[in-house]
Amino acid sequence: MSMKKGKIKNAAWYPNAVAIAIGVVLFVFLWKFPEINKTVRTFVGFFKPIIIGCAIAYIINPLSNAFARLFKNMKSEKTRKLLSNTLAFVVVVLFLIFAFIILTPQLIKSAQTFVNNLSGYTKYLGDLSVKMGVSESIFNINALIDSSEKILSKITEYITNNMDSILSASANAGKNIFQWGIAFMLSIYIIAEKAKLKAGFKRLLKAVFGEKRYVGVSDFLRKCDKIFNRYIVYSIIDAIIIGGANAVFMALVGMEYVGLTSFVVAITNLIPTFGPMIGGVIGAFILLITNPMHALIFIVFTFILQTLDGYVIKPRLFGNSLGVSGLWILVGVSGLWILVGIIVGGNMFGVLGILLAIPSVAVIDLIYNSYLIPALENRRKKEEAEEEKVPGTEE
Secondary structure: OHHHHHHHHHOOOHHHHHHHHHHHHHHHHHHOHHHHHHHHHHHHHOOHHHHHHHHHHHHHHHHHHHHHHHOOOOOOHHHHHHHHHHHHHHHHHHHHHHHHHHHHHHHHHHHHHHHHOHHHHHHHHHHHHHHOOOOHHHHOHHHHOOOHHHHHHHHHHHHHHOHHHHHHHHHHHHHHHHHHHHHHHHHHHHHHOHHHHHHHHHHHHHHHHHHHHHHHHHHHHHHHHHHHHHHHHHHHHHHHHHHHHHHHHHHHHOOOOHHHHHHHHHHHOOOOOOHHHHHHHHHHHHHHOOOHHHHHHHHHHHHHHHHHHHHHHHHHHHOOOOOOOHHHOOOOOOHHHHHHHHHHHHHHHHHHHHHOHHHHHHHHHHHHHHHHHHHHHHHHHHHHHHHHOOOOOOO
């Protein structure tokens, strides 16, 4: 049976048949991708709390490991693990509480300021449109919105007419909050049992791939984990640095909404390529409510800060050992493929695809350069060596 299988693989038509089969499968996959994606999303939805819990545990695990290294001189390993895991979750919870306390009052204040000054904004925009020579029949904001009370009445009317949709959205929001709560609790158990889970997964890999192939598979998974772990940890550190620098600058200049704007800047900085632009626009809009000059200064500062981030901060965090320069120095892949990954990931998987585009492209780059190309080169060398053999040497 094995000889027959070997003859088939060595046949001249075999590589072409495999290539055609792969092409057909890829074509069908791309053609039916919306249906496949919908089915997968529905199936994954049943396990959503578990998946989110695993993701939370994976993100918190580096923090737990950092605390474990601080307590490395502690004799009891069990106590060290318990203390490091507890501190990691306490830090995360305290951060969320702190963010909620800081953001909520400023969100309410900014909304109140916007509503109270809405009439002035519309009048200013209407006068500006006239000065710019735009016809009032085309862009007459004052005729469309003459007071904040009219806007509020429109909002009230909209809420009344769409109460069913609002209740449904509220129910879905409540469901999501509950799922995230369950996922957070589950992540605590995952972190606590990570040693047993790792040992069980290692045993499974050995059973599936065997002892010899396990080494290669384990090495590949270890490299993938390093890429994702490095990207997540350093991206969070970078976001904290950018958010902190933004907060210090705004406080020194005397701007309002320091906490809210800096938090938005830090969060959007996690989004590759387009995130800083989004954060700058949102921050400028928040400041535009109270002081247009502060909004202009904020935009200039954001441009300077993001330039420093791309050419100074990120290179020092992620390292320049792989030769990727400037704004694209993240995990060692070129800017072109990062941009392609962001576009494709965003179209296929939305925000999650954008956030994970860079490490995913890095993993694909790892597979291509470290596994696929060497395997093809070795195969070509073997074929060339066989062709060089003198025929008829074996009798």
